[in-house]
Amino acid sequence: xxxxxxxxxxxxxxxxxxxxxxxxxxxxxxxxxxxxxxxxxxxxxxxxxxxxxxxxxxxxxxxxxxxxxxxxxxxxxxxxxxxxxxxxxxxxxxxxxxxxxxxxxxxxxxxxxxxxxxxxxxxxxxxxxxxxxxxxxxxxxxxxxxxxxxxxxxxxxxxxxxxxxxxxxxxxxxxxxxxxxxxxxxxxxxxxxxxxxxxxxxxxxxxxxxxxxxxxxxxxxxxxxxxxxxxxxxxxxxxxxxxxxxxxxxxxxxxxxxxxxxxxxxxxxxxxxxxxxxxxxxxxxxxxxxxxxxxxxxxxxxxxxxxxxxxxxxxxxxxxxxxxxxxxx
Numbered sequence: 001x002x003x004x005x006x007x008x009x010x011x012x013x014x015x016x017x018x019x020x021x022x023x024x025x026x027x028x029x030x031x032x033x034x035x036x037x038x039x040x041x042x043x044x045x046x047x048x049x050x051x052x053x054x055x056x057x058x059x060x061x062x063x064x065x066x067x068x069x070x071x072x073x074x075x076x077x078x079x080x081x082x083x084x085x086x087x088x089x090x091x092x093x094x095x096x097x098x099x100x101x102x103x104x105x106x107x108x109x110x111x112x113x114x115x116x117x118x119x120x121x122x123x124x125x126x127x128x129x130x131x132x133x134x135x136x137x138x139x140x141x142x143x144x145x146x147x148x149x150x151x152x153x154x155x156x157x158x159x160x161x162x163x164x165x166x167x168x169x170x171x172x173x174x175x176x177x178x179x180x181x182x183x184x185x186x187x188x189x190x191x192x193x194x195x196x197x198x199x200x201x202x203x204x205x206x207x208x209x210x211x212x213x214x215x216x217x218x219x220x221x222x223x224x225x226x227x228x229x230x231x232x233x234x235x236x237x238x239x240x241x242x243x244x245x246x247x248x249x250x251x252x253x254x255x256x257x258x259x260x261x262x263x264x265x266x267x268x269x270x271x272x273x274x275x276x277x278x279x280x281x282x283x284x285x286x287x288x289x290x291x292x293x294x295x296x297x298x299x300x301x302x303x304x305x306x307x308x309x310x311x312x313x314x315x316x317x318x319x320x321x322x323x324x325x326x327x328x329x
Contacts, residue, residue, distance in 0.1 A: 032077035035097055037063055039072040040113070040140050041151075041188035042203050047095045049077070060101035066094045067174070068146035071101055071109050105143075112141040123150055123167065130163050137180065138188050149176045153185055183209055186233035194231065194239075201238045212236040216244045219251065221273065250275040253295065255307045261298075262306040263291075270298075270307075 035055055038044045047063050055061060059074045101109075119139040127134050134154040141148055148171055160177050167175045180188070187202040194200045202209070217229050217240055231237040254273050255261075261268040266286025273280050278295040293301075301307050 035077045036075045037072035038075050047097050049097050053097055062098040062101055064096045064098050068142055069144040071143040126163055126166055132158050134158050137185050145173055147174045151178050151180050182233045183235055190232055210241055212240050216240040220247045256309045258310040260308040261301055
């Protein structure tokens, strides 16, 4: 998850020597050695601030890439020793912040964005003329117009070599056609609020996508209704990963769900685990009622050999359902 705290405490907040000492200890996170810059469609890259430019969150900057010059918005800055930067491979030394953007740069960027809807329309027409089964999702000019990236979706791999030649002939620049999945399409075009009331993760806090499977939902004892677990992209929600590790670690202390428990007054089925209250619900099949046991109590049953794991679980589903999950509209 992207950390948007910039740690750029102003001088008037440093009121005593204790705070000054803390500021010195945190100096690595105040130095703007690197900047995370966001481009159109919430595309984010890390850039080195070799020129020691005074940059802050929200600044528009020109950046140097291997393919040329581009313009983006600074999301946050970090020192080289901070964990967020250290855990990522920032090996491309050509990615540097050049300077802050001025009004002329912003005007040029506006004209680039103004051209792109027409490019999408024309490219869709050309794809139809070449009988290519693809949908053009977005187009993005690089700031210096040395490259034009066109994003598309398609059910299968497509041969677009002739289309690329025609695009290069018409726009007279380097063309990159990039096939994206439904998650990436939603991030490029999507905005709005999720069911939690917050902006959807892929447009706000996520840097990279990770594979999400139905197993992540099963471990957290969530509904097996795929429709309820799916986000705006039609895939399983990215947030299913956020608490998964905590649940997986805590559940190691409990018997498997649906285990059979030999009770003093009959037999029971363990049908619910509450890792926050540290108890389990057991349905007594003889008395036809739920009984709550603490973790310590259920461990005694385990030690006495009175808990039998389920032979098979009704919750075992295809784990890779996320890869091909597309909901009907």
